[in-house]
Amino acid sequence: MKNIVLFASGSGSNVENIIHHFHDKPNVTIAGVLTNKRDAKVLDRCNKLKVNGLYFNRTAFYDTNCILNILKSLQPDLIVLAGFLWKIPSNLIKNYPNKIVNIHPALLPKYGGKGMYGNHVHQAVKDNMETETGITIHYVNKNYDEGAIIHQSRTEVSSKDSVEEIAKKVHALEYKHFPEVIEKLLNEKSSPNIALGDVDLSQGGVKQ
Numbered sequence: 295m296k297n298i299v300l301f302a303s304g305s306g307s308n309v310e311n312i313i314h315h316f317h318d319k320p321n322v323t324i325a326g327v328l329t330n331k332r333d334a335k336v337l338d339r340c341n342k343l344k345v346n347g348l349y350f351n352r353t354a355f356y357d358t359n360c361i362l363n364i365l366k367s368l369q370p371d372l373i374v375l376a377g378f379l380w381k382i383p384s385n386l387i388k389n390y391p392n393k394i395v396n397i398h399p400a401l402l403p404k405y406g407g408k409g410m411y412g413n414h415v416h417q418a419v420k421d422n423m424e425t426e427t428g429i430t431i432h433y434v435n436k437n438y439d440e441g442a443i444i445h446q447s448r449t450e451v452s453s454k455d456s457v458e459e460i461a462k463k464v465h466a467l468e469y470k471h472f473p474e475v476i477e478k479l480l481n482e483k484s485s486p487n488i489a490l491g492d493v494d495l496s497q498g499g500v501k502q
């Protein structure tokens with residue numbers, strides 16, 4: 295059994311899409327959805343979909359081990375930031391190396407960094423008359439939007455596209471690719487890593 299914990303700050307349409315994707319997969323559980331906004335729409339979606347949703351405030355996140363303790367109890371194989379806008383504190387990054395992934399609504403390294411989220415990103419893409427944009431799924435490190443890239447997908451942008459139209463194209467890419475990438479990462483994490491010390495070639499294989 296694999297556990298996913300999701301973090302989101304707003305609407306949570308990606309969260310809902312991911313929950314639907316794994317609904318009929320008996321080996322994957324959405325262990326919980328954590329949000330930093332008390333009135334985030336994502337909590338309504340959790341209620342509707344019967345998934346544990348939990349709100350936390352800034353103090354709990356940055357000044358206590360509260361979220362770390364909750365994560366320890368949920369035992370995530372993967373922590374997924376799906377529209378989560380706060381920087382992840384270093385204690386969480388240290389405890390979950392290569393287990394926290396984020397989706398960014400642009401082709402990083404373009405249009406990343408502090409303040410670059412949601413429609414701010416799409417507005418910048420439009421202002422710069424880009425002919426394409428896309429999504430980036432990446433590991434999370436201590437800097438905003440700078441961890442190793444796992445996946446990118448692209449879509450064309452026309453000068454006639456409004457910010458909302460760009461957002462729609464990007465969301466379509468997110469809905470298509472994010473659950474697939476998460477599933478692939480979970481499968482990779484389940485393949486046994488055989489350390490050299492475990493292999494006894496004189497006996498013809500892996501030590502029991």
Ligand code: GAR
Nearest residue numbers: 305306307308377397398399411412
């Ligand atoms: C998504 O487009 C996601 O890529 C973006 O927020 C949106 C959340 O939409 N994330 C960022 O901008 C992070 N910097 P949703 O709440 O409907 O899933």
